[in-house]
Amino acid sequence: YDPCHDGAVKQVLTSGRFDEFVxxxxxxxxRAEMVYLDKKLVLRADDRGVDLIGAFHAAGRTVDTYTVRRVNLFSRRTITRLLALQADQITTDDPERLVARFA
Known part of the structure; x- marks a missing residue:
């Protein structure tokens, strides 16, 4: 299930109501087992001290964060943060390089 459409990301970042979003x-x-979250939302929430991935884990969901287009010097920092936040899965357009760098 992906709750990040139809302006939801902007709305939760503006309101700060992360608990309500979850x-x-x-x-x-x-019945969803996995939740798909925009990586920007996850990282901006973390910047505010909010662990969205942890909140969804506490609700019994696994979390996919999306989308890392290319694995490069810039995106490696993002990937490292997402892994530190315990993302269960990262959607990427560059799976071979992601596995080579982080497996």
Whole structure:
């Protein structure tokens, strides 16, 4: 389930209501096992001291973060942060390089 569409990312970043965002996503997808989150949302929440991945894990969901287009010097910092935040999966357009650098 992906709760990041239709302006949801901008709305939660503006409001700061991360708990409500998580609760609404869980309520909207009671049978979903995985939640797909925009990496920018995850990282900006972390900058504010909010662990979105941890919140979804606590609700029994695994988390995919998307999308790393290319694995390069810039994106490696992003990937390292997402892994430190315990993302279960990272969607990428560069899977071979991601595995080569982080496996």
């Amino acid at each position: 609760a609404n996503a869980v309520d909207a997808s009671p």
